[in-house]
Amino acid sequence: MAVNLVRGTLLRFGRQGGYVALQRRGFADAPQMAFTFAAPNGVYYNNANVKQVDVPSYSGSFGILPNHVPTLAVLKPGVITVIENDGSPKKFFVSSGTVTINDDSSVQVLAEEAVKVEDLDPSACRETLHWAHGQVSSAATDEARAEAQVAVEVAEALVKACE
Known part of the structure; x- marks a missing residue:
């Protein structure tokens, strides 16, 4: 524990004793979210840049935006809504699967079965x-x-x- 405290202190203060910025703020770029969505019957998105993804999970339905906290969740049967960059929503039914949200804002949805809602009878x-x-x-x-x-x-x- 003491080693972690010392290591953290060394990261904050340089060897010369001066303060070192741990993170720098950049220009205001629009956040990006690389989205991959696949099922055995096909790949619907492959590292596509989207605005938002709404997913149904057993821990509750939730929306995913860029810079979302890293998460791993099990999907329950329901509708995934993908809001594309132009604002248009695309809806897919999934029977089950997983959603992974990484710290680099990339999101992967792997579904057991998936179909476009518009194709349902x-x-x-x-x-x-x-x-x-x-x-x-x-x-x-x-x-x-x-x-x-x-x-x-x-x-x-x-x-x-x-x-």
């Missing part, structure tokens, strides 16, 4: 929900019931995404 989503509820009712084992509950959670999020 509302009637097919409702049918999927009905089928999933049937699977829960007819599950013979705890394992089958748990799998059916996951299907219900995803199907409910699909129906909500279509609204």
